[in-house]
Amino acid sequence: MADKDTPQEVAAAFIAKLKASPFVMIGLMDGQHAEPMTAQLDDDQPxxxxxxxxxxxxxxxxxxxxxxxxxxxxDFFACLAGTVTRDNDPAQVDKLWNNHVDAWFPNGKADATLLRFDVSSAELWETDISLTGRVKMLFGGTITPSESSSHAKVDAIA
Known part of the structure; x- marks a missing residue:
């Protein structure tokens, strides 16, 4: 991890990137392939x-x-481990429901199941390679740690 970034700063960058593009590949640890899904964030539940x-x-x-x-x-990569459970709280469904979600469910909330993924650990990489590092990549050369990307292992993402 570059000296300028703490794990908390890298985690905050992850949340900002996820809000900008909320698509993840997620799968159970049962041997089946992961699939793309759209993450919904609740700032009250880090x-x-x-x-x-x-x-x-x-x-x-x-x-x-x-x-x-x-x-x-x-410019940012993350791998998250945790547990998926169903969340049957109608208030939570109402809080997260939006037009983007509604477009996928013709009968609205009656067709939808809310799943929660409680993150237990994460590895996060921010590819903030410096200009000097990019030039070295283009023309050859060794990138030093100070020119490299940020990396953090965290027990939680917030």
């Missing part, structure tokens, strides 16, 4: 991502899971 799915979605049964994220500009 370390938790929410997803609306159909009740028969492959991750809807819950369990240990992994999620991967790539920032819109390929």
């Amino acid at each position: 370390n938790t991502l929410f997803f609306f799915s159909g009740p028969d979605n492959r991750i809807a049964r819950g369990g240990e899971a992994m999620a991967q994220f790539v920032g819109k500009g390929h």
